Amino acid sequence: MKVEQISIFIENKSGRLAEVSGILGEAGVNIRALSLADTSDFGILRLIVDDSEKALQVLRDHHFTVSKTEVIGVEVPDQPGGLSSILKILDQNQINVEYMYAFVERSGSNAVIIFRFDDVDQAISVLLKNHVTILAGKKITSI
Amino acid sequence: MIWNDDFETLPREAIDSLQLRRLQQTVERVYATVPFYRDTFNKMGIRPADIKQLKDIQKLPFTLKKDMRDNYPYGLFAVPLEQIVRIHASSGTTGKPTVVGYTRRDIETWTELMARSFVAAGAHKGDVIHNAYGYGLFTGGLGAHYGAERIGASVIPMSGGNTKKQLMIMQDFGSTVLTCTPSYSLFLAEVAAEEGIDIRKLRLKVGILGAEPWSEKMRQEIEAKLGIKAIDIYGLSEIMGPGVGIECIEAQNGLHVWEDHFILEIIDPDTCEVLPEGEKGELVITTITKEGIPLIRYRTRDITRLNRQPCICGRTHARIERLSGRSDDMLIIRGVNVFPSQIESVLFNIEGVEPHYQLLVDREGNLDTLEVQVEVNEQTFSDEIKKLQALSSAIQKQIKDLLGVTCKVRLVEPKTLTRSEGKAQRVIDNRKKGAS
Ligand SMILES: [Zn+2]
Numbered sequence: 001m002k003v004e005q006i007s008i009f010i011e012n013k014s015g016r017l018a019e020v021s022g023i024l025g026e027a028g029v030n031i032r033a034l035s036l037a038d039t040s041d042f043g044i045l046r047l048i049v050d051d052s053e054k055a056l057q058v059l060r061d062h063h064f065t066v067s068k069t070e071v072i073g074v075e076v077p078d079q080p081g082g083l084s085s086i087l088k089i090l091d092q093n094q095i096n097v098e099y100m101y102a103f104v105e106r107s108g109s110n111a112v113i114i115f116r117f118d119d120v121d122q123a124i125s126v127l128l129k130n131h132v133t134i135l136a137g138k139k140i141t142s143i
Numbered sequence: 144m145i146w147n148d149d150f151e152t153l154p155r156e157a158i159d160s161l162q163l164r165r166l167q168q169t170v171e172r173v174y175a176t177v178p179f180y181r182d183t184f185n186k187m188g189i190r191p192a193d194i195k196q197l198k199d200i201q202k203l204p205f206t207l208k209k210d211m212r213d214n215y216p217y218g219l220f221a222v223p224l225e226q227i228v229r230i231h232a233s234s235g236t237t238g239k240p241t242v243v244g245y246t247r248r249d250i251e252t253w254t255e256l257m258a259r260s261f262v263a264a265g266a267h268k269g270d271v272i273h274n275a276y277g278y279g280l281f282t283g284g285l286g287a288h289y290g291a292e293r294i295g296a297s298v299i300p301m302s303g304g305n306t307k308k309q310l311m312i313m314q315d316f317g318s319t320v321l322t323c324t325p326s327y328s329l330f331l332a333e334v335a336a337e338e339g340i341d342i343r344k345l346r347l348k349v350g351i352l353g354a355e356p357w358s359e360k361m362r363q364e365i366e367a368k369l370g371i372k373a374i375d376i377y378g379l380s381e382i383m384g385p386g387v388g389i390e391c392i393e394a395q396n397g398l399h400v401w402e403d404h405f406i407l408e409i410i411d412p413d414t415c416e417v418l419p420e421g422e423k424g425e426l427v428i429t430t431i432t433k434e435g436i437p438l439i440r441y442r443t444r445d446i447t448r449l450n451r452q453p454c455i456c457g458r459t460h461a462r463i464e465r466l467s468g469r470s471d472d473m474l475i476i477r478g479v480n481v482f483p484s485q486i487e488s489v490l491f492n493i494e495g496v497e498p499h500y501q502l503l504v505d506r507e508g509n510l511d512t513l514e515v516q517v518e519v520n521e522q523t524f525s526d527e528i529k530k531l532q533a534l535s536s537a538i539q540k541q542i543k544d545l546l547g548v549t550c551k552v553r554l555v556e557p558k559t560l561t562r563s564e565g566k567a568q569r570v571i572d573n574r575k576k577g578a579s
Contacts, residue, residue, distance in 0.1 A: 007526035
């Protein structure tokens with residue numbers, strides 16, 4: 001169910017993003033999803049890649065500060081209100097979303113949204129109970 | 144263990160009378176041979192014969208680093224150049240370096256005092272001393288080298304830099320004592336970890352660390368990361384080089400300064416008044432056995448206090464407290480005195496934060512600004528912005544609580560801070576640009 005996301009600390013200097021994708025590209029790691037959260041001073045680059053261990057290793061070799069987090073990928077019906085119905089379920093069950101971002105590729109006709117929760121196990125059980133489709137980690141990284 | 148029992152455990156009265164005799168000789172000598180001192184004494188109406196008791200030292204003028212620069216390169220030498228067997232110089236951040244010359248006897252004294260220092264730090268014959276202080280104009284490398292040979296240890300003249308090679312030698316040669324700057328010892332530990340070497344499992348047992356101010360917290364960090372006893376050593380090239388003072392391994396509580404060769408005073412750096420024993424102020428040193436370049440009341444700019452309480456190690460020489468910084472490292476931010484070491488101690492108290500930081504001082508309009516740059520490591524990193532923001536506000540709050548100064552905290556990537564393989568550059572003061 002869970003997908004491994006890697007997060008990278010980057011200073012807000014131009015060229016850092018390109019550097020990260022260059023390092024990963026050279027190592028043969030493919031980026032499947034990407035989101036950048038930033039403040040005026042620094043940013044956190046969150047990535048889903050096809051080989052997180054390798055990505056972590058090459059980034060550490062280049063002295064980046066990195067971490068691993070478990071997130072989940074949820075299929076969202078490609079229709080008006082698709083996302084809000086899921087958020088409503090989460091809200092009603094007091095599940096706190098730390099952040100979320102869209103996956104580039106689609107799963108069939110549905111969009112894929114990556115969610116980061118405080119309590120990922122509880123979130124999964126609530127979503128499953130409400131018949132929301134959660135994509136398997138393997139499926140996500142190989143879309 | 145004590146290297147020189149006779150001198151290191153001299154009773155107080157004996158130290159005092161030895162100091163007076165040697166001070167009188169020094170004053171006579173500089174009056175006769177150094178025009179700078181003769182002129183200053185004459186201007187102040189002082190004659191060597193006026194020094195009748197130790198307290199009379201307060202009648203004498205101070206010597207400043209500026210006086211050494213003004214007399215560059217040999218102006219303060221008290222002997223002709225043909226009696227000088229070695230010349231060292233300390234790098235000036237601006238302009239010319241400060242030059243010091245040693246006679247054969249000066250080198251002998253330095254070697255003796257470094258030998259005392261090594262033994263006080265727990266080193267002895269049979270140790271393999273890995274000397275990573277720089278060899279060259281800087282006094283660190285050669286000073287430690289001669290002392291290490293004197294006690295009969297095997298010394299490896301590594302000098303600084305080339306960290307991976309240092310680690311290889313350390314492993315293969317079985318180094319037991321490390322001499323370098325405190326920040327370089329941590330850098331060695333870091334590179335060792337990257338290389339998959341467990342540095343704590345090596346034969347290293349003692350680090351004799353100096354040439355930059357460091358905190359008690361940093362000592363704990365070094366001791367934990369390298370699995371060694373970390374001993375603070377004090378020295379400055381103007382006075383001699385390393386080995387002016389050292390912590391004894393028995394107490395690790397203050398640095399014994401060899402009072403049979405140096406007279407210590409603590410003054411208020413603003414008023415130049417001599418402070419009572421135990422009060423914190425600027426350390427002033429008079430050399431009383433030096434031939435090449437004897438210095439009268441040299442203002443070290445180091446901030447510390449004196450302690451003449453007996454020490455458990457048996458040495459009778461006064462101890463100076465671990466330096467809280469140099470008076471010229473002291474930053475004045477919006478009227479508040481700030482030492483980089485105080486910021487360092489705040490960072491050490493925050494879980495997971497490493498002592499890699501840099502202070503950036505600037506002026507916007509008429510207001511001083513202080514930015515504290517702290518490296519984010521895997522322990523303090525989070526994938527959530529709010530947690531990183533909480534970290535920087537926690538740092539900011541603790542600095543404000545301790546120093547009363549509001550600063551900006553900027554989280555930066557690891558190793559983006561200048562990690563020189565020697566002294567860490569902690570402060571960048573942009574206010575000074577264009578000032579001189
Ligand atoms: Zn002692």
